[in-house]
């Protein structure tokens with residue numbers, strides 16, 4: 001028995017920080033997520049698909065987006081369960097109620113837990129729906145699946161924790177649920193944990209939409225009866241650590257399906273030049289320029305130089321003044337006096353003030369030493 005678990009597509013998201021052309025392209029790429037998942041479902045030969053919510057970013061959805069989703073869900077050729085989340089909560093005007101959906105799609109419509117039996121798989125899928133953009137109670141409170149030898153699965157949108165406005169799920173509720181696997185949605189980074197004999201997991205969103213959604217993004221393929229594994233998130237994407245889950249071994253495999261990745265790379269000015277000599281990248285990259293430099297790097301010029309190599313690139317200056325410069329603070333010269341003054345101010349400064357002072361120090365030194373700041 002194998003299932004596909006994906007969530008938080010946020011279809012038709014407004015994508016800020018990109019040109020109108022690039023946002024339009026990204027919106028189209030987002031709209032292709034369901035089709036890519038359908039291809040993955042077929043390739044893996046899954047028996048079941050669990051989609052715990054936030055498939056749409058909001059109530060305003062393009063008709064073609066709904067059509068593309070419905071078509072892809074039909075193509076999955078397996079039972080599909082949707083548990084609407086805070087962004088796509090169920091109500092009588094939501095696309096879940098208004099549009100027509102293929103026969104293999106089941107949408108949870110009530111905040112209370114409901115079970116749906118799949119006799120062919122000896123399995124029961126339990127889920128619920130957000131019916132408003134907020135929910136402060138634990139959707140699993142008081143829920144326990146019967147210990148009847150069938151495979152019990154959860155499909156729920158919410159956040160693992162004790163309090164919050166997005167269906168806080170107490171780990172104790174997960175433990176008491178008796179489910180073998182809890183397919184959760186809401187958190188945009190892949191991750192998972194164990195509560196009693198229940199493995200719970202978030203696949204994360206299948207495409208990043210900003211620099212707060214970094215690295216490879218995708219879906220989970222979960223199989224039952226193999227050696228147990230737990231998926232753990234790391235900065236380079238999820239990695240896998242084997243764990244013993246006891247009676248019902250579950251294996252969760254992360255499969256990247258994203259077209260592009262948002263990445264933040266910390267590089268020295270020299271390494272940045274090396275990055276520039278590499279081939280073209282489909283990614284959206286923010287470089288944090290690090291290391292020591294007597295002058296402030298010319299960000300507009302460097303960004304222009306890098307622009308053609310990345311789908312999107314932006315630079316931030318994190319360089320500091322060379323440390324040997326401060327040795328000159330003891331000199332009985334105007335430069336020495338200036339450095340002593342700047343050092344005292346930098347020691348007192350907060351983060352934003354530091355940036356300005358660093359720039360002031362660079363300009364001041366350039367003026368005093370007759371040098372030239374490349375930005376002037």
Ligand SMILES: [Mn+2]
Nearest residue numbers: 054085086186
């Ligand atoms: Mn959510």
